Amino acid sequence: xxxxxxLRDEMLATVPHLRAFAISLSxxxxxxxxxxxxxxxxxxxxxxxxxxxxxxxxxxFTILRNLFHTEYRKRRREVEDPDGLMASRLAVxxxxxxxxxxxxxxxxxxxxxxxxxxxxxxxxAEGFSYEEAAQITGTQLGTIKSRIxxxxxxxxxxxxxxxxxxxxxxxxxRAVLHASDxxx
Amino acid sequence: xxxxxxxxxxxxLARDFARRFISSGTQDADACVSxxxxxxxxxxxxxxxxxxxxxxxxxxxxxxPVPPTFAALIDRFTRxxxxx
Numbered sequence: 001x002x003x004x005x006x007l008r009d010e011m012l013a014t015v016p017h018l019r020a021f022a023i024s025l026s027x028x029x030x031x032x033x034x035x036x037x038x039x040x041x042x043x044x045x046x047x048x049x050x051x052x053x054x055x056x057x058x059x060x061f062t063i064l065r066n067l068f069h070t071e072y073r074k075r076r077r078e079v080e081d082p083d084g085l086m087a088s089r090l091a092v093x094x095x096x097x098x099x100x101x102x103x104x105x106x107x108x109x110x111x112x113x114x115x116x117x118x119x120x121x122x123x124x125a126e127g128f129s130y131e132e133a134a135q136i137t138g139t140q141l142g143t144i145k146s147r148i149x150x151x152x153x154x155x156x157x158x159x160x161x162x163x164x165x166x167x168x169x170x171x172x173x174r175a176v177l178h179a180s181d182x183x184x
Numbered sequence: 185x186x187x188x189x190x191x192x193x194x195x196x197l198a199r200d201f202a203r204r205f206i207s208s209g210t211q212d213a214d215a216c217v218s219x220x221x222x223x224x225x226x227x228x229x230x231x232x233x234x235x236x237x238x239x240x241x242x243x244x245x246x247x248x249p250v251p252p253t254f255a256a257l258i259d260r261f262t263r264x265x266x267x268x
Contacts, residue, residue, distance in 0.1 A: 020245035044261040102241045125242035
């Protein structure tokens, strides 16, 4: 199968998504770019295996995810980062995402097991359906749902937001309301 | 030993319980039941808050400028294929 201009454009349009997913998975922009490049090379070399009419994005995500797990899992300790050390040492991150407001979330994501992290990212952030995520990760639907559930609970635990009372804006609003109710 | 019919009834009861009393939503409840898991009691507002922050973080990553190397790689490969 030749690479038609439409397919080329679609592939190019998917690159930012692949890159965001790879950064979130690997926790490092250089590794993420290597991963995206390897994914594109693998996809272009095996373009005959892509079935026209199916979702190119899901196909590319499957390749990227498999590459991550086969080639990059060798550095398992670094990737899983149980103590959040890797996440806290990330020096080469994109400028915008280096913003303080995402520091806590990025560190928390780095502490999730890769299987939970990818499931959560695919469905909650990337917007794939549970079925598509199960297909991409080569798992059962129930497993994906369970992983997402566990990932959410773990993130809440790490970020210390297990109760609505812990949510920042609400707490602020309550404080303002309380102050306005107070006798003058 | 739990037999087939008993297992089905127990699963249905567990799913019903999850839907009624656990605020994490029907799909998650189904997932927990199907996985034979302990149901986490994560509040719906907390879930929404985490989801929202995650989407903001991810949207931020999506706006990052993409290095031109990827487009060049695809074009190089496409040209090579046309020539062959």
